[in-house]
Amino acid sequence: xxxxxxxILVYIxxxxxxxxxxxxxxxxxxxxxxxxxxxxxxxxxxxxSAFTMVDGGGDNAPGDYAFGGFLVKDAGKLTAxxxxxxxxxxSIAVNKDARRFECPCHGSQFHLNGTVLHGPAVAPxxxxxxxxxxxxxxxxxKGVSLPGYG
Numbered sequence: 001x002x003x004x005x006x007x008i009l010v011y012i013x014x015x016x017x018x019x020x021x022x023x024x025x026x027x028x029x030x031x032x033x034x035x036x037x038x039x040x041x042x043x044x045x046x047x048x049s050a051f052t053m054v055d056g057g058g059d060n061a062p063g064d065y066a067f068g069g070f071l072v073k074d075a076g077k078l079t080a081x082x083x084x085x086x087x088x089x090x091s092i093a094v095n096k097d098a099r100r101f102e103c104p105c106h107g108s109q110f111h112l113n114g115t116v117l118h119g120p121a122v123a124p125x126x127x128x129x130x131x132x133x134x135x136x137x138x139x140x141x142k143g144v145s146l147p148g149y150g
Contacts, residue, residue: 031136057123058086
């Protein structure tokens, strides 16, 4: 019984000091200068870490964890979003041809600026706090280290 409940307790009641706020260095699949307008590139959190959401709505809240994100160029502006759908937290994907994000779980769709195009989601995608890294193909994203995970 304890073996079945123990993994769940980590999410309900994590031990104090289990995570530490850090700046996470992330390698992008291509340099930022090569991201075309209307395009998005996916990136993942480094092992044993997660990104922290800046804002949120629906199933997402400020400070919630995301294990991936998208760097999007929309109308010439670069923005980073958490990979979590605001409806129930499923991982979204980019539909490059339609120039939107789509959730495979329940069909929510989002504009590239993160706003809802089609529900059931009613809240926009959550932003990630990021800045350009030391090279054009790296960024630094605010997150947490999660010792013992990954």
